[in-house]
Amino acid sequence: xxxxxxxxxxxxxxxxxxxxxxxxxxxxxxxxxxxxxxxxxxxxxxxxxxxxxxxxxxxxxxxxxxxxxxxxxxxxxxxxxxxxxxxxxxxxxxxxxxxxxxxxxxxxxxxxxxxxxxxxxxxxxxxxxxxxxxxxxxxxxxxxxxxxxxxxxxxxxxxxxxxxxxxxxxxxxxxxxxxxxxxxxxxxxxxxxxxxxxxxxxxxxxxx
Numbered sequence: 001x002x003x004x005x006x007x008x009x010x011x012x013x014x015x016x017x018x019x020x021x022x023x024x025x026x027x028x029x030x031x032x033x034x035x036x037x038x039x040x041x042x043x044x045x046x047x048x049x050x051x052x053x054x055x056x057x058x059x060x061x062x063x064x065x066x067x068x069x070x071x072x073x074x075x076x077x078x079x080x081x082x083x084x085x086x087x088x089x090x091x092x093x094x095x096x097x098x099x100x101x102x103x104x105x106x107x108x109x110x111x112x113x114x115x116x117x118x119x120x121x122x123x124x125x126x127x128x129x130x131x132x133x134x135x136x137x138x139x140x141x142x143x144x145x146x147x148x149x150x151x152x153x154x155x156x157x158x159x160x161x162x163x164x165x166x167x168x169x170x171x172x173x174x175x176x177x178x179x180x181x182x183x184x185x186x187x188x189x190x191x192x193x194x195x196x197x198x199x200x201x202x203x204x205x206x207x208x
Contacts, residue, residue: 045152045179045188048137052154053177053191056130061173061197063121063128064114077108077199080115080170084108106201116170116197118160127173127195131158134182150183162194171197 060066065075077084084094094108118128134153155178162174176192 041152042188045137046191048152048154049177049179049189049191052156053175053193056127056156056158056175056177057193057195059130060124060126061195061199063117063119063124063126064109065126065197065199066124067109074107074200077106078114078116078197079108079111082111084111106199108199116160127158127175130175131156134180136182137179150181152188153180153182154178155180164194173197 060075062078065078066073067076079094086094094110095106117126120126120129132155134155137152137154157174157176157178159174159176160172161168161170162172163169164172164174173195174192175195176190178190179188180186181188
């Protein structure tokens with residue numbers, strides 16, 4: 001008598017059940033993987049927006065934030081509302097109300113001579129210079145099977161006056177960075193912050 005090796009009926013049923021579970025699970029696994037990829041892309045978009053937002057806020061508030069013809073490289077307060085105070089002992093200096101009167105402290109520009117430009121001035125990098133139309137955030141823009149499947153764009157806007165503290169404030173600029181999927185038009189993330197017309201301070205340096 002010849003003995004033949006073969007699956008039993010029970011083993012065959014178990015095999016069919018396992019194959020069925022694998023086939024049913026594949027779409028679910030694919031969906032979970034895609035959700036993970038989508039989440040990672042959104043996270044990268046948030047990082048990209050935050051990085052660009054930080055870079056923009058390092059610029060000066062306005063192109064006209066500097067004393068015309070002055071060697072002083074520190075940005076001033078543009079006193080377009082006429083709120084700064086004259087210093088009688090130093091006629092060339094104007095200060096924000098409540099500030100310490102020091103030659104190297106926060107100073108204002110004459111409101112009769114200077115107003116916010118909201119435009120480009122050669123040699124000055126301001127918030128408005130950082131604004132740009134949608135631009136691809138990746139260095140390599142090639143779309144392939146091993147990389148990103150869509151193009152992701154960054155858009156930066158700078159708005160003055162900004163709606164701040166319940167009103168339109170001409171001393172505030174709204175900076176908004178938006179990351180979008182340019183292939184689908186979907187917004188992945190949008191971050192915003194404000195920048196105030198407060199100039200810069202050259203802190204008094206004590207000699208030791």
